């Protein structure tokens with residue numbers, strides 16, 4: 200399997216090269232030249248596999264320049280740290296007890312070391328990179344730059360901390376992440392880590408990082424001191440590919456729980472920000488997983504809902520800070536890969552849309568492409584009120600506690616069901632532990648949080664619901680703050696040069 204760019208005809212490269220490079224030099228994203236196909240019989244064989252084995256099986260389809268042993272090692276090292284042997288267990292919620300054919304399997308993606316779904320990919324990426332460095336004979340040090348709206352930052356720091364031949368630098372929007380997310384990041388230990396706040400929103404931080412990647416002068420300066428830039432954002436293929444496996448394992452879990460039989464279609468609902476997680480579901484669908492619809496669930500920042508409804512992507516709009524900060528995004532970078540695949544690899548068209556986005560902040564896709572997207576995607580957005588309503592409803596009905604992002608997915612699904620009466624079984628991506636967003640979760644359950652500090656809220660939620668506090672979060676109250684730097688977006692490049700030289 201070889202990789203090419205979404206924006207121009209480049210000479211194809213191996214997956215190890217794509218993972219190390221992160222972003223193509225034309226500004227495009229790396230995509231596999233072909234999407235591998237699997238049969239139902241092959242999916243059936245996954246029943247007897249552990250999550251690690253399913254993951255290695257999936258990676259083997261795309262990372263063909265890695266050996267089976269290497270991929271086995273990567274998955275063992277990555278998922279060893281998860282707090283359940285199932286790794287990504289599925290909780291079955293029957294939304295309508297009168298209609299037991301309508302189960303919702305909530306894929307719990309947050310059992311990793313930072314209680315965020317991004318652990319699934321970010322515990323693996325450093326190992327994929329470490330091995331890729333060997334494969335291509337690279338002796339330079341890799342500096343990972345990350346712009347985060349919350350969960351990516353900590354998950355990346357935890358993944359890369361003290362991994363040889365790597366350094367990691369994380370920028371987050373000052374005031375744009377939850378207190379717990381901030382604490383998780385600024386207490387990160389490791390000789391090779393740096394965490395810096397940026398005055399601005401997530402897009403400012405992300406744009407700043409993209410500029411640094413595209414700045415030839417900075418790259419040349421870094422080159423002289425033996426440092427190469429790479430990304431760990433979900434634009435990196437090595438971030439995306441580990442996410443495809445859990446849709447297969449989720450499907451298998453529904454079979455094992457007697458909710459579906461092999462070959463039955465499912466709907467997959469995903470709370471979406473940068474479009475990485477739902478794109479992984481799209482790859483699973485294109486590979487042959489029986490999927491009827493992909494529901495792209497958004498919050499009040501509903502740029503994607505509008506895009507799927509009208510065919511126009513328009514980032515010129517007000518930016519809202521919501522109780523689902525990991526979805527507060529106006530440019531969903533991974534959408535570019537979808538446009539590439541669904542236009543049949545038409546990089547000229549993708550390039551045109553992306554330059555329009557860059558110049559005017561918007562683009563409109565042509566009718567035939569729109570028609571193709573309509574066949575598989577459905578988009579819904581929900582208000583903050585609806586999000587909290589669903590946290591309460593699901594808790595009251597099943598004593599099951601959702602975080603805000605996971606609740607957006609369920610609420611959007613419910614809207615879809617209300618409109619269509621479609622009671623196809625569902626896999627819903629649950630992307631964070633409720634303990635990462637205690638403030639909004641507690642108030643959804645009608646608890647007053649006035650004057651209750653973030654850490655005390657963990658205990659309050661625990662007393663109220665008896666749901667266990669993840670160990671890594673319980674430890675935050677005594678952890679030392681190690682990173683207090685803050686800068687303007689114009690200063691980001693200098694901060695990178697300083698840290699690289701350290």
Ligand SMILES: *Cc1c(COP(=O)(O)O)cnc(C)c1O
Pocket residue numbers: 315316317349350351433470471472473474475476477525526604630631
């Ligand atoms: C990152 C994140 C999302 C959005 O995922 P994308 O792949 O960026 O679409 C949703 N929920 C949580 C909790 C996240 O951390």
